[in-house]
Amino acid sequence: MSAAEVVRRCSELAAISEEDGRLTRRFATPAMARANALVGGWMAAAGMAVRTDPAGNLVGRVEGADPAAGTLLLGSHLDTVRDAGAFDGPLGVLAAVACVERLRTEGAPLPFAIEVLGFSDEEGLRYGTAYLGSRAVAGTFEPALLDLVDDDGVTLGAALRDFGGAPDEVGGASRRGDRLVGYCEVHIEQGPVLEGRDMAVGVVSAIAGATRAEVEFSGRAGHAGTVPMDARHDAACAAAEWVLAVEAAARAEPALVATVGRLEARPGAPNVVPGAAIASLDVRHADDAVREAAVSALRAEAQRIGAGRGVEVAWREVMSAPAVAADPALTARLAAAVAEHGLPVVTLPSGAGHDAVALAELTGVAMLFVRCAGGVSHHPDESVDEADVAVALDVLHTFVRGLAR
Ligand SMILES: [Zn+2]
Numbered sequence: 001m002s003a004a005e006v007v008r009r010c011s012e013l014a015a016i017s018e019e020d021g022r023l024t025r026r027f028a029t030p031a032m033a034r035a036n037a038l039v040g041g042w043m044a045a046a047g048m049a050v051r052t053d054p055a056g057n058l059v060g061r062v063e064g065a066d067p068a069a070g071t072l073l074l075g076s077h078l079d080t081v082r083d084a085g086a087f088d089g090p091l092g093v094l095a096a097v098a099c100v101e102r103l104r105t106e107g108a109p110l111p112f113a114i115e116v117l118g119f120s121d122e123e124g125l126r127y128g129t130a131y132l133g134s135r136a137v138a139g140t141f142e143p144a145l146l147d148l149v150d151d152d153g154v155t156l157g158a159a160l161r162d163f164g165g166a167p168d169e170v171g172g173a174s175r176r177g178d179r180l181v182g183y184c185e186v187h188i189e190q191g192p193v194l195e196g197r198d199m200a201v202g203v204v205s206a207i208a209g210a211t212r213a214e215v216e217f218s219g220r221a222g223h224a225g226t227v228p229m230d231a232r233h234d235a236a237c238a239a240a241e242w243v244l245a246v247e248a249a250a251r252a253e254p255a256l257v258a259t260v261g262r263l264e265a266r267p268g269a270p271n272v273v274p275g276a277a278i279a280s281l282d283v284r285h286a287d288d289a290v291r292e293a294a295v296s297a298l299r300a301e302a303q304r305i306g307a308g309r310g311v312e313v314a315w316r317e318v319m320s321a322p323a324v325a326a327d328p329a330l331t332a333r334l335a336a337a338v339a340e341h342g343l344p345v346v347t348l349p350s351g352a353g354h355d356a357v358a359l360a361e362l363t364g365v366a367m368l369f370v371r372c373a374g375g376v377s378h379h380p381d382e383s384v385d386e387a388d389v390a391v392a393l394d395v396l397h398t399f400v401r402g403l404a405r
Pocket of ligand 1: 077088187
């Protein structure tokens with residue numbers, strides 16, 4: 001199948017939405033059912049046996065010549081963010097379908113089976129929790145998740161049942177204990193590195209770990225007209241000073257990113273000196289030690305700033321997830337496949353999370369990034385070059401054939 005056809009299919013799939021005029025496809029919605037039907041048809045046409053697993057994941061499978069050789073997992077997600085682009089997720093699924101079709105056309109069956117997975121939820125738009133589909137496959141889906149409620153009051157369990165899934169049998173989606181060759185995911189980069197280096201594709205070294213914290217600065221509220229400047233304990237000023245320190249710290253450390261995405265002054269009145277300020281913090285790096293050192297330093301900096309202003313600082317860590325390293329052997333094969341097509345191998349970490357994070361608890365994972373225009377993603381302007389997709393298809397095919405040697 002040509003790269004043009006893969007891109008065309010991504011566009012056709014992007015027309016399947018819950019909302020008129022923009023692409024939004026949440027977990028276990030009628031739009032997801034239509035997307036699964038369309039992609040399932042393409043899987044069947046490529047010679048795959050198609051089913052939907054108990055967690056709503058679309059699964060296409062071709063058998064290998066040697067049942068003892070196990071199964072290679074390929075794929076990505078078919079859900080989207082709100083007002084999404086056409087390629088984040090679907091490109092990885094449709095590139096895998098194209099790969100299976102090409103292998104079949106060539107004949108010469110592989111020893112291992114291939115399964116293409118279209119995950120039912122990666123973005124977490126409906127239930128606020130990421131990787132629902134891939135966690136089910138990895139065997140890490142916790143049954144308590146079934147009680148989560150969406151904005152319309154529908155539980156995850158009920159949504160899954162209406163979708164045709166089996167909430168009581170989500171454990172059946174788990175591939176734990178299966179003989180697996182590994183998992184490989186093609187995905188748009190969602191960043192500007194490949195474009196900056198004029199490269200079609202890159203090999204992912206690791207998916208960055210992340211720390212999230214909530215930081216509360218407590219000073220003293222007072223009248224904006226009567227409390228003199230030298231008698232204030234303005235919590236918002238302390239928070240503001242710290243926000244700039246966060247930016248400076250991240251700029252000083254290569255590949256570290258740190259963001260204060262939410263900032264609130266209380267009580268929030270124009271004529272009151274803020275008595276409290278609450279800031280969120282998100283810190284990411286592919287090296288856990290670098291991330292942890294940065295978080296410690298930012299915590300100490302908040303205390304130092306607070307002490308100088310007579311403002312108390314309370315620090316609450318909300319989440320800490322370690323970096324996920326790509327499997328060295330699979331990644332070396334992926335890099336060899338890139339080199340085989342005469343391209344320099346660019347290795348880069350992923351700042352964004354992917355289904356591969358969840359699958360890494362099940363089997364070795366590798367990821368191939370495809371350049372996207374301007375590094376734009378999670379936006380209708382998301383776009384890829386057909387020639388870059390052609391490179392990705394060639395590399396994926398060479399990688400899979402290489403695994404069989
Ligand atoms: Zn994605």
